[in-house]
Amino acid sequence: MDIKKENVxxxxxxxxxxxxDSTMKVLEQLFGEETFKPxxxxxxIKTFEDACRELGNGHPFVCAYRAWENGGLNGQEDIDAYLKLRIICAALNEGWEPQFTEDERRYYPWFWLYTQAEIDSMDEEERQDRRMMSTGDYQTDYAGFAFAISINAPSTAHADIGSRLCLKSDTLAVYCGKQFIDLWADFYLIRK
Incomplete structure (x- = not known):
């Protein structure tokens, strides 16, 4: 029997x-799961559910999220978003984890956020130059790389990137920031 890959x-x-699902499982057993993965x-990885599937139910991040979810702790969107984002980042990284060596690069989606008043005060050209994006509840002009620092009196307060949310490439950081912008908004508590 001659079977063509495109037919499978x-x-x-x-x-x-x-x-x-049962037909999919049979095909995966016959031809291997890898055959059918993009x-x-x-x-x-287009959704949070895709990321969970990619890592598998036994992955420690997925198990921790399921325990959190089953704990019935509502109203803590930032924690929920963080647990989801670390699953998404782990899935996008495909096994890569930061080692924090001197020559290693790590990437993170950064957002330049504006208040509604700042957006309203922009002229049309500024709005277009900023490539406005909307999360539904909040608008941001940029999903790329930036840095924000808070300076207090004679000292500075400085927070770097959490290692669980690092990505292995700038392309993945931009993709994650855009594809999962609503989760990032919840993580940063910019929704009301």
Missing amino acids: LAAYETARKAGA KDITER
């Missing part, structure tokens, strides 16, 4: 769209 992939996609991680 088409059958898998048909089963996926129909919600035929090669690019940004194609595989």
